[in-house]
Amino acid sequence: MRLISRWQNSAGERVRIALNLKGIAYRYVPVSSLEPGEYRRLNPQGLLPALDIGGGHVVPQSSAILSYVEETYPDPSLLPEDPALRAEARGFAAHIASEMHALTVQRVRHFLRDDLGAGEAEVKRWLVHWLSRGFTALEETLAQRQSPSPFCFGDRPGWADLHLIPQMSNARRLGHDLTPYPLLLAVEQQCVTLEAFRTARPEAQPDFPETDGQAETASY
Template identity: 70%
Template sequence: MRLLSRWQNSAGERVRIALRLKGLQFDYVPVSSLAPGDYKALNPQGLLPALDVGGRIVAQSPAILEYLEEVYPEPSLLPSDTIIRAEARAFAAHITSEMHAITVQRVRRFLEADLAVDQTGIDRWVQHWLGLGFAALEETLRRRVVNWPFCFGDEPGWVDLHLVPQMGNARRLGCDLSSYPLLGSIEQRCSRLDAFRLSRPEAQPDFPHGQAPA
């Protein structure tokens, strides 16, 4: 398998973590190493990441994660209990559906270039929506039936691999995350594990020299 992505792509980071949590071998291919137009030819959506499975391209990180879970079910990234599994999927979906696009560079560029929103306004917009999202996630964790060391279990999985990259994105964009102690404690536990540490932006071969980590 080849994972086509770039260092600063939180959706790609999710997939990198999932591949490593499952112990799967893959080749990381920075899109910057491709000739102009080659990636769009592979993935008409043009969005990152994409997984190349023997020449077949799977786009969109949710679809990639579902593919990995179906084809490589052990170890599972999802809880075994059906209700907790649904809660885990809902938590991750809140990140992918409600929060992720706020941090996407092309979305913020549109605000500036097409709608003439200045940087102060963009920052306020980002911090408002991400703040609402993180507050909801923090409260969700507070209401768990068990105070697990990771989001929904004794081992990291589906939810944690969504949460950690999103927190990194938010921090890079100037968000204060000190109001979310449960989220922060889980992020700290995850950061000590190789699957997360090796998937961080600064650990990727295309990470620009001299760039401050996200």
């Protein structure tokens, strides 16, 4: 399998963590290494990441990729055994992917600034509003768990955690204060020590830029 992504793409980081947790071998392909127009041909959506599973099949969208990986390589599962907890984990992750990440990505920020004429203060207000609402909901979700656990929904990392950690890193890069979310921070501390998360980090990817200046302008 080929995972086409780039170093600073939190959706791609989710997939890398999932593949690492399952011990699935894959080839990381920086989108910058492809010929002009090739990625759009492979994935008409044009968004990252995409998983080339062979046989002419290219799966776009991290949610679809994660579902494919879970269904095709069920052991170890990324989801809790209990059906109710499985649903909660999926809901937790969906809130990140659909309600937070989708509203704060670079193309949305650029549209606000370049097409709608929003100033930097207005774009910052947009980010703070949606990130604050999102993280507050996630923190309250963990606080309401019937059985607290070191990871979001159990004693090992999975579906919810691999969505959470890249989003927290993304929020820090955008200057959002995470100190009001102690339960989320506690989960993060458990995850960041694990190899599956460390090797999925942006700085561990072969296309990570050598100069810090590039990191601030890249899409996430």
